[in-house]
Every structure is written in structure tokens, then in C-alpha cells.
Amino acid sequence: MSETVNTRKKHLHKAMRVGIAALRTIVLAGICYIILLPILTKLSSSFMFETDLYDQTVRWIPRHFTLDNYKLVWQYMRYPEAFVHSLLLSLVVAVLQLAACTSIGYGLGRFHFRGVNLLFSIVVFMMIVPPQTIMIPLYLNFRYFDLFGVLPDPGLNLIGTHWPFVLLSVTGTGLRNGLFIYIMRQFFKGMPKELEEAAYVDGAGPYVTFYRVMLPSAGPALVIVFLFAFVWQWNDSYLTGMFLGGKTVLPVMLESLLFNLGPGGGGYALQITGQYASLINNTGMLLFMAPLLLLYTVMQRYFVESVERSGIVG
Amino acid sequence: MVRIRRKRGLRLTLQQRRDLVGLSFTLPLIVGFVLFFLYPFAQSLLYSFSKLTISREGIALDYVGWANYREALLVHPEYVRVLTETIVKMVVDVPLILALSFFAALLLNQKFRGRLPVRVIFFLPVIYGAGVILKMESTDYMMLLQSTHAGARGEMISVGASLRSFLMQAKLPEALLLYIMQGIARVPELVRSCGVQTLVFLAGLQSVPPALFEAADVEGSTAWESFWMITLPMMSPLILTNVVYTVVDFFTSGRSALLGLVQKTAFSSGSSYGLSVAMSWIYFAAIGVILATTIGVISRKVFYHE
Numbered sequence: 001m002s003e004t005v006n007t008r009k010k011h012l013h014k015a016m017r018v019g020i021a022a023l024r025t026i027v028l029a030g031i032c033y034i035i036l037l038p039i040l041t042k043l044s045s046s047f048m049f050e051t052d053l054y055d056q057t058v059r060w061i062p063r064h065f066t067l068d069n070y071k072l073v074w075q076y077m078r079y080p081e082a083f084v085h086s087l088l089l090s091l092v093v094a095v096l097q098l099a100a101c102t103s104i105g106y107g108l109g110r111f112h113f114r115g116v117n118l119l120f121s122i123v124v125f126m127m128i129v130p131p132q133t134i135m136i137p138l139y140l141n142f143r144y145f146d147l148f149g150v151l152p153d154p155g156l157n158l159i160g161t162h163w164p165f166v167l168l169s170v171t172g173t174g175l176r177n178g179l180f181i182y183i184m185r186q187f188f189k190g191m192p193k194e195l196e197e198a199a200y201v202d203g204a205g206p207y208v209t210f211y212r213v214m215l216p217s218a219g220p221a222l223v224i225v226f227l228f229a230f231v232w233q234w235n236d237s238y239l240t241g242m243f244l245g246g247k248t249v250l251p252v253m254l255e256s257l258l259f260n261l262g263p264g265g266g267g268y269a270l271q272i273t274g275q276y277a278s279l280i281n282n283t284g285m286l287l288f289m290a291p292l293l294l295l296y297t298v299m300q301r302y303f304v305e306s307v308e309r310s311g312i313v314g
Numbered sequence: 315m316v317r318i319r320r321k322r323g324l325r326l327t328l329q330q331r332r333d334l335v336g337l338s339f340t341l342p343l344i345v346g347f348v349l350f351f352l353y354p355f356a357q358s359l360l361y362s363f364s365k366l367t368i369s370r371e372g373i374a375l376d377y378v379g380w381a382n383y384r385e386a387l388l389v390h391p392e393y394v395r396v397l398t399e400t401i402v403k404m405v406v407d408v409p410l411i412l413a414l415s416f417f418a419a420l421l422l423n424q425k426f427r428g429r430l431p432v433r434v435i436f437f438l439p440v441i442y443g444a445g446v447i448l449k450m451e452s453t454d455y456m457m458l459l460q461s462t463h464a465g466a467r468g469e470m471i472s473v474g475a476s477l478r479s480f481l482m483q484a485k486l487p488e489a490l491l492l493y494i495m496q497g498i499a500r501v502p503e504l505v506r507s508c509g510v511q512t513l514v515f516l517a518g519l520q521s522v523p524p525a526l527f528e529a530a531d532v533e534g535s536t537a538w539e540s541f542w543m544i545t546l547p548m549m550s551p552l553i554l555t556n557v558v559y560t561v562v563d564f565f566t567s568g569r570s571a572l573l574g575l576v577q578k579t580a581f582s583s584g585s586s587y588g589l590s591v592a593m594s595w596i597y598f599a600a601i602g603v604i605l606a607t608t609i610g611v612i613s614r615k616v617f618y619h620e
Binding site: 021024025027028031032034035036037038039100103104106107108110111112113114116119122123126127128129130131132133134135136137138140141167168170171172173179181206207210228231232234235236237238251254255278281282285288289292293296300301303 | 332333334335336337338339340342343344345346347349350351353354355357358361368418421424426430432434435436437438439440441442444445446447449450451454501502505506558559562565566573576577580587590591594595597598601602605
């Protein structure tokens with residue numbers, strides 16, 4: 001008697017587990033579809049001929065397969081040149097920001113000098129002030145850069161050069177650097193004190209300890225911050241548009257793609273509009289994202305695992 | 315011997331030397347904060363009360379009092395409308411984004427086959443859901459078409475209708491019902507702005523000590539009770555972090571119509587820098603008030619384990 005009850009219970013339990021798993025699969029598949037949809041749409045339409053856009057029977061598979069869209073976008077984004085420029089800019093910015101934010105995070109996380117709490121609250125404050133509030137004075141400072149009157153009067157014009165990015169990155173005041181400092185601080189705060197003390201006992205100075213002992217174990221946090229810094233710089237059109245507007249950088253070229261294609265940029269006699277313009281834009285976005293997607297696919301395993309061990313949470 | 319004597323000459327205790335080392339690590343921040351944050355921050359406040367003229371010799375300022383603020387709030391044809399729209403949209407979106415990312419993190423934290431690829435896809439919006447792509451997609455014809463298509467397709471409407479009648483039967487207030495229905499219609503947009511929040515929640519879920527759940531299990535707690543009594547309190551500091559992150563991200567993302575307006579005002583017609591800065595200060599003040607209230611309300615409920 002009790003045996004039958006038990007087996008029935010077991011069956012019920014198993015059925016419930018299967019049911020939950022099925023529900024989970026459906027929900028996950030749905031969300032994955034939603035996330036992938038824009039990329040899939042771009043991919044399928046980028047191979048379409050213009051007439052396919054107006055053809056109601058064409059949804060995913062182009063009827064007239066063509067590579068012309070890519071050729072056009074490739075040419076008018078000046079892709080190779082813009083790509084190299086963007087790559088160099090993002091790499092330099094990411095490396096500098098990583099170095100600066102790691103050092104600052106280490107100082108904030110492992111030392112207890114007077115004012116350390118004040119400095120940390122400054123970091124939090126910098127995180128919540130929208131960059132737009134200070135952007136115009138910052139722009140003007142770089143336009144007439146005189147280092148508080150040290151340089152002769154009109155100052156240097158740094159707009160259109162890479163100096164604004166370098167200066168902001170080196171001092172940990174670049175885009176979202178508050179977040180990076182925060183991540184690094186949380187990570188270093190969570191590391192055991194014994195590790196540091198052992199290094200001191202072995203005769204290492206504080207800087208050697210940082211470089212040889214603490215840094216090598218910070219791998220996960222370093223990966224996250226580097227990837228974030230690189231991706232955000234690559235995607236950023238705000239600072240880039242402001243400091244490097246009109247230069248051949250990918251975000252700038254992408255935003256002005258339609259203009260360059262039109263009569264103003266020396267392309268077609270008529271401005272492209274409507275669905276076809278959208279098609280061109282989407283192809284451009286795809287080309288813009290492609291390197292990031294490639295980087296992400298290569299690094300995904302490391303990235304996803306890093307998230308778990310990065311101690312973002314502290 | 316020589317080294318010891320030199321240290322004595324400097325007359326620093328061990329602690330003081332350690333403090334100096336710590337300070338040297340944070341030196342870039344101190345320099346950067348003063349040069350590229352505090353100084354422009356103060357200047358920006360000054361500009362918002364001035365009329366700015368840029369000439370070959372540099373910048374000239376004329377004090378005009380509250381005129382810029384008055385112009386932004388009372389004269390400018392678009393500003394007030396765009397500002398209220400932005401704030402209303404944020405108040406609607408932030409709870410939805412948080413709920414969705416928390417839910418996603420709970421799902422991703424479970425053990426099932428194919429978890430790694432699913433996680434990879436879930437974090438994809440961190441890569442593409444930012445900056446210029448987000449900005450361009452928000453006005454893109456094809457993407458708009460897609461979202462209206464999804465709503466116009468038959469099955470979606472019938473699901474919506476049956477859900478609606480179900481919720482009506484549950485005697486939910488009309489306003490809440492409308493909120494839920496609108497939220498469902500905008501799931502795609504919301505999902506794509508959840509990447510970082512999901513990441514933070516997931517990292518948090520994995521840092522909850524398993525011993526807590528084991529103890530609760532031994533005491534006879536159900537999964538449901540464990541969720542409310544353990545998971546949620548343990549995650550509450552992260553909820554606060556994520557609220558702040560989401561609000562800030564929302565205000566500063568390229569999608570924001572208001573920032574477009576601010577930038578357009580600054581760089582279109584020669585000398586309206588002052589007006590543009592005043593606009594962003596009003597905006598910043600609004601964010602400040604909203605953030606302070608939410609932090610005040612939430613931090614009272616936050617539970618810290620240590």
C-alpha cells in the first residue's frame with residue numbers, strides 16, 4: 001500500500017520536474033530569440049536586393065541575392081581605414097583605462113589612509129553625474145587647452161587629436177571609469193590579507209607586491225574591465241563624435257553613412273530614403289558590430305566564467 | 315644599515331609610509347578628478363548662468379542670472395515636453411528592467427544542459443546594446459517595422475486579449491493592468507537593455523553561501539520560502555546597485571532624446587552653450603532628486619549579511 005503511494009509520489013515529482021524544465025526551455029528560447037532577432041534581421045536583409053524589401057513574399061531568405069549593399073557600405077564607411085583607426089583607439093583607451101582603474105582600485109581597496117573614504121565617494125559621485133553635464137566645459141577645455149594658464153593664451157587645440165582620450169583614460173575619468181574603479185576596488189578588497197603579508201615578509205616592497213602578487217590573481221576582474229572598456233569605447237559615438245567629429249572612425253562614419261551616400265557626401269544625386277536607407281544603415285551596423293561579435297565569440301567562455309569569479313559583488 | 319638611517323632621516327612611521335603608498339596608487343584619480351571633473355563641473359555651473367561667446371581669442375562670459383534656466387523651462391518649444399517624457403519613461407522602465415533581469419539571472423543560475431551558450435546569448439546585449447547601435451536602432455525604420463509587426467501579428471493579439479481578460483477577472487486595478495500590458499508589448503526593448511544588470515545579479519546569486527540554503531532545507535523550508543527569506547534579502551544590496559546603475563544608464567544612454575536635444579542646442583546655433591548647459595543641469599537635478607528618493611526608500615529595506 002505505502003509502496004504504491006510512494007511510487008505515485010515519485011511519478012508526480014518526476015512529472016513536475018519535466019514540466020518545469022520544459023517551461024524553462026520555452027522561456028529561455030523565447031528570450032534568446034528576442035535577443036538574436038535584430039542581428040538575424042540585419043543579416044538576412046543585408047543580402048537583399050532593393051526590390052526584395054517591397055516584396056511581401058520575402059521574409060528571411062532573399063530572392064535576389066546580392067553583395068552590393070556590403071560593397072556600398074564598405075566603400076562609403078571607408079571601412080578598412082576606419083576599422084584600423086577604431087581598433088587602435090579602442091585598444092589604447094582600454095589598456096590605459098585598465099591600468100589607471102586597476103591602480104586606483106587597488107589604492108582604494110587595500111589602503112586605509114585618511115581621505116580614502118572621501119575618494120571612494122568621489123568615485124561613486126562621478127558614476128552618477130551624467131557626462132553631459134560637464135561635457136561642454138570639457139570640450140572647451142580641450143579646444144583651448146592651456147593647463148590652467150601654464151601654456152600661452154589661446155592654448156592648444158586638442159580637438160581632433162587623440163589627446164583628450166589619452167588624458168581622460170590615464171586619469172581614470174573616461175567613460176564609465178567610475179564603474180571600472182568600483183569593480184577593481186571590490187575585487188581587491190576581497191583578496192586575503194595573508195597574500196600581501198606573505199609578500200612583505202619575503203621582502204617585496206608595496207609596488208612589487210602589487211605587480212607580482214596581487215595583479216596576477218586579478219585575472220577575472222581584469223578581463224571584465226578590459227572587455228567593457230574596449231566595447232564601450234568601440235560603441236561610443238558621444239565622446240568620439242565630439243572629440244573626433246569628421247575623422248574616419250567607425251562610429252562617426254556609421255552615423256554619417258547616409259549623408260556620405262547622398263549628394264552632400266559626393267555619392268548619389270538623390271538622398272536615399274525609406275526602407276532602402278534603413279537597409280543600408282543596418283548593413284553598416286552589422287559591419288560595425290562584426291569585430292565585436294567576433295571578439296566576444298572568441299572570449300565568451302573566459303568572459304562568462306570571469307563574471308562568476310570577478311567579485312563584482314564583493 | 316644605510317637604508318635604516320635614511321628612513322629615520324625622513325621621520326616617517328611605517329603606517330605613514332604605507333599611507334603614502336596608498337595615496338600614490340590613487341594619484342591618477344586625484345589629478346583626474348580635479349582637472350577633468352571638478353574644474354569642468356564648476357565651470358559648467360558658471361556657464362549655466364552666463365552667456366558664452368567664443369571668439370578667436372578664447373571664451374568670453376557674461377553673467378545673465380537665471381535667464382538660461384528661464385529660457386529652457388518657459389521659452390524653449392521642446393525642452394519641457396522631452397524632459398517629462400524622459401522621466402516618465404524611466405519611472406515606467408526601471409522596475410520592469412530590474413524584474414526582468416532578476417528573473418533572467420535566476421533562470422541562468424539553475425543547472426541545465428546548454429547553459430553556457432544560453433548565457434553567452436543573454437550577455438550579448440552588453441556588446442551590441444550600447445552607444446551608437448542603440449541610438450541608431452531607436453529611430454531605424456526596419457527595427458520599428460519589426461516591433462510593430464510583432465504586435466500586429468494575430469497570435470500576439472489573441473494571447474494579449476486572453477491575458478487581459480484573465481487579469482481583469484483577477485480584479486487588478488486598471489492602471490496596473492495597463493502597465494503590465496504595456497510592459498509585455500515592450501519586452502523585446504527591455505530584454506535588450508538588461509545585459510549588465512543580469513550579469514550583476516548572476517554574480518550575486520553565485521556569491522550566496524550554499525550553507526544558508528542547506529540549513530533552511532534542514533529546517534523544512536520550501537523553495538518558495540527560501541527564495542523570499544534568503545535569496546531576496548541577500549540580493550537586496552545588489553538591487554540597490556542595479557537601480558542606481560539602471561537609472562544612470564537610462565539617463566546617459568545615446569537613446570535619450572533629451573541628450574540629443576542638449577547636444578543639438580550646444581552645437582547648432584553658435585552661442586547657445588549656456589542654454590544647453592542649463593538644460594543639462596535641470597536634467598541632472600531631476601536625476602539627483604529621483605536617485606536620492608529611490609536610494610532613500612530602498613536602502614531602508616536593504617539587508618547586509620556581514
